[in-house]
Amino acid sequence: MSAQAPSSVVLVRAERFVPNQATAADNAFQAAPPAGRSDEEISALALAEMDAVARALREAGVRVHVFADSDHTRPDSVFPNNWLSTHAGGSVAVYPMYASNRRHERRADVLEMLKSSYRVQTIIDYSGLEPDGIFLEGTGAMVLDHVSRVAYAAVSYRADTHVLERFCTDFGYEPMAFDAVDSSGVPVYHTNVMACIGTDVALVALDMIPDHARRAAVRERLTVNGRRVVELTEMQVREFAGNAVELCGRTSNGRRRYVMAMSSRARRSLRDDQVAVIEESCEIIDVDIPTIELAGGSVRCMIAGVHLDRRRDDGHRPASAAVAAIDEERGLGA
Template identity: 35%
Template sequence: MIAPILRDTIHSQNQAVHTTNAVVMVPPVDFKFNTETSADNEFQKSLALSDVQVRGKALQEFNQMVELLRGHGVNVTVMNYSPSEGETPDAVFPNNWFSTLPNGDLYLFPMACENRRREIRPETLTEALVTSGFNAPVVLEIGSLSSPDAFLESTGVMIMDHTNGTVYAALSVRCDRKLLQEYADRAGFRDVIFFDTQMSSGAPVYHTNVMMAVGEGFAVICDEIIEEFERRRVLGSLQKTKDVVSITEEQMGHFCGNILQLQSDKGERLIAMSLSAYNAFTLEQKRVLRKHGKLVPIDVSTIETIGGGSVRCMLAENFLPQ
């Protein structure tokens, strides 16, 4: 454990801001239905399309998303990605293998599925970041990357409230409690609030970021899948500083929890989400969210249907200094 005084110092360096103007995105060059991840990802669904057709549609959605975000003043670094010796069907979701902090640290995380470990390319990522004008990061690792026996899939499983120094996490095969605490201590977060979930199928949610999002002044959460005692603890923490939007499990299935608050180059707050999520939010829920940023719906229907992840999963926040 890090001494409290040192941890508070690290926290003040890293959690000064909650939203960023910069993101990293990875094109879906190998994209298709990932049979390895489908074992615990109930959001994945196959379509009656060939792999070539799927990749074509996914790449079109990806390019349109990049242009839309750039049009709203978001700094998008596209990490050029060449296929590896083995397939990497989920490379379009880079937020699961790395995260960044304002002090220049870049953390790498152990992935649960073998074909997802092939996505971890720190040299390629560093080159893309430096080319985009960011300082070369200090690359750090949590756990074992190549042959892990425990997993922590970055901001897929950790929802970070940078403003309050808190990490929220739904425990699962992809979110190990010990690694979670190790990262929180090393990165300087003051509190870790972890909890168990159970969907109507009886299974836990595979990634916290499909059920929950935290912005500067708001939170979206599918609290009905959290056990009652833990639910009160999670909601009590969020309600201290956030407008809380509670979504149903059905809305979660439309990726209403998989959204991300960003900011434009002019400081305007934006909330990126998929078109399916936008259409599934109620008018009242959208009214609350609009108090915290312009809603930016993006059509990624092919990617979210086959990949089981949506807009937030496609965005790796870049807090690194320029």
């Protein structure tokens, strides 16, 4: 099994969803809801999209842990990858968040589920850096190459290089920080909107890295072990083509199945030649989530991958009543 593609994920099913005004200033991907739509209507549409993502992943044979969230003060809780990451060998990281109204997205019940259902040796919590104005928003701020052990990060308010270095020391990654901007000179707020790293393919907008030497260094590091690079345009990035994630599922007969999960909007933006390169190593699975994308994130932001070994004594049961029922389709169990 690839170290890059987790076979289990955590999703948050948020009953209340609206684009977060506290993050709009530096998130150029956010958009206002359609005129005339109430918050209740927006939330209902987003909830249906969250369920569609969970359903598509389960149908691909991915193990999905869904946590309900009825707290109306957490507009971005559908994006758990910003506060949580897991790592082979039993390590978990908890991250400092830039927007104050996002900091209570961190949930003890998610961590308890991980500890009871997977082998967790240590949890390193960086959230204490928030009072000092130092932030690193998880696998939004970093795109991690778990195979070559490289942490790619576009420098921003949400990706401080000092805590990046600290994370890399603690977890054994090589830091690869760079500046990335759009055609108007606006910094990219999260690295995972412009880059996705799979086992054998990477989707990345290299042209958004203005320093040519750094751009070449990123390309070289991505391809050193034979990985192919699909170069995205800025337009494709704005359609969330970079906000994808490779996962490992199962077919109906139990064989491994590698998939690249992305939004339908992202899939439509890709050229045929780009799709062909991606599908040489994994199948594209796309879900239409236009409401959730109003918040400036897409499918990758919704998924916190679980790179941990499962416990075989967990009884195939969720650890908390907050965890929604998990499908046992295709004989995979919970």
